[in-house]
Amino acid sequence: xxxxxxxxxxxxxxxxxSITTVSRVINKFxxxxxxxxxxxxxxxxxxxxxxxxxxxxxxxxxxxxxxxVMPGYPGIFYSFFAIEIIRGVGHACESLKLDMVFHISDxxxxxxxxxxxxxxxxxxIENRRQVEEALEKHIPCxxxxxxxxxxxxxxxAINNLKGGALAARYLTGLGHxxxxxxxxxxxxxxxxxxxxxxxxxMDDAGIEIPKEYVYRGDYSRRxxxxxxxxxxxxxxxxxxxxxxSDDMALEVIAVAxxxxxxxxxxxxxxxxxxxxxxxxxxxxxxxxxxxxxxMAEKSVRTLHEMINGKRDARLRMxxxxxxxxxxxxxxxxx
Numbered sequence: 001x002x003x004x005x006x007x008x009x010x011x012x013x014x015x016x017x018s019i020t021t022v023s024r025v026i027n028k029f030x031x032x033x034x035x036x037x038x039x040x041x042x043x044x045x046x047x048x049x050x051x052x053x054x055x056x057x058x059x060x061x062x063x064x065x066x067x068x069v070m071p072g073y074p075g076i077f078y079s080f081f082a083i084e085i086i087r088g089v090g091h092a093c094e095s096l097k098l099d100m101v102f103h104i105s106d107x108x109x110x111x112x113x114x115x116x117x118x119x120x121x122x123x124x125i126e127n128r129r130q131v132e133e134a135l136e137k138h139i140p141c142x143x144x145x146x147x148x149x150x151x152x153x154x155x156x157a158i159n160n161l162k163g164g165a166l167a168a169r170y171l172t173g174l175g176h177x178x179x180x181x182x183x184x185x186x187x188x189x190x191x192x193x194x195x196x197x198x199x200x201x202m203d204d205a206g207i208e209i210p211k212e213y214v215y216r217g218d219y220s221r222r223x224x225x226x227x228x229x230x231x232x233x234x235x236x237x238x239x240x241x242x243x244x245s246d247d248m249a250l251e252v253i254a255v256a257x258x259x260x261x262x263x264x265x266x267x268x269x270x271x272x273x274x275x276x277x278x279x280x281x282x283x284x285x286x287x288x289x290x291x292x293x294x295m296a297e298k299s300v301r302t303l304h305e306m307i308n309g310k311r312d313a314r315l316r317m318x319x320x321x322x323x324x325x326x327x328x329x330x331x332x333x334x
Contacts, residue, residue, distance in 0.1 A: 088296025164197025224248035228255035284326030
């Protein structure tokens with residue numbers, strides 16, 4: 001018998017008892033007869049069964065909590081992305097009558113998974129071992145915002161490659177050839193994929209991006225301001241800029257206005273996220289909308305199915321972003 005496929009049902013069959021009895025033995029309920037305890041323990045030894053932690057919690061009624069593990073980065077509670085994830089997970093938990101346990105992690109230590117029926121990992125950034133440990137303990141878990149192909153785990157992600165390509169296709173479609181970009185954090189999968197998709201999109205349009213038109217940012221307004229000041233001071237400045245987050249795009253617009261540069265007449269700006277602030281700034285920001293709330297909400301519903309045995313197969317899904325066209329982009333004036 002395949003060790004990976006051994007379940008509590010197999011133990012019950014070998015021991016000739018009910019699944020409930022096996023669960024009670026595993027959870028050390030005092031009401032189980034001595035003979036049944038011996039039969040269950042013998043079956044566990046024979047099958048080399050490792051108890052499923054979620055099954056243990058199911059028996060004790062303690063698996064009504066979903067863990068949300070997020071990487072701890074500066075400004076997390078000012079981040080539209082982080083807030084949308086928390087909001088989406090919280091909304092789904094409320095509708096399913098689940099509790100949410102929120103954990104900010106630097107990935108350095110083990111997670112205390114007590115009283116969690118399952119765990120949602122919001123990206124894998126320096127905490128891969130935590131994901132692997134949860135899988136080893138048979139805790140139902142799911143990764144969001146990361147196409148985790150090299151880990152045997154379910155994931156729901158955003159197709160950031162397609163999002164970057166959408167931005168490139170839109171700007172080149174308007175006629176821009178001098179296009180710069182301010183990247184996100186390239187150590188993250190999302191940041192790298194947005195950049196990669198954008199560069200491939202520009203290459204498909206036959207446009208080469210000079211290295212001085214690529215400014216490495218980190219999603220922060222500070223890095224966007226430094227990038228904008230550099231790009232706008234160039235002798236041949238770009239006619240369009242793809243800032244790979246809305247926060248950065250809005251800061252670029254602010255710098256442009258401070259320097260007397262008109263948007264979109266002198267420079268087109270496109271962002272990524274569809275932060276509500278994109279609607280209420282000095283000019284409506286054209287951006288690539290990513291369905292963060294939907295991704296977070298679906299992750300809870302999927303994990304809930306896994307916990308309750310309604311889903312056996314891994315779910316591997318990348319949700320498509322879409323373009324939100326507003327007022328910050330126009331054909332180049334020269």
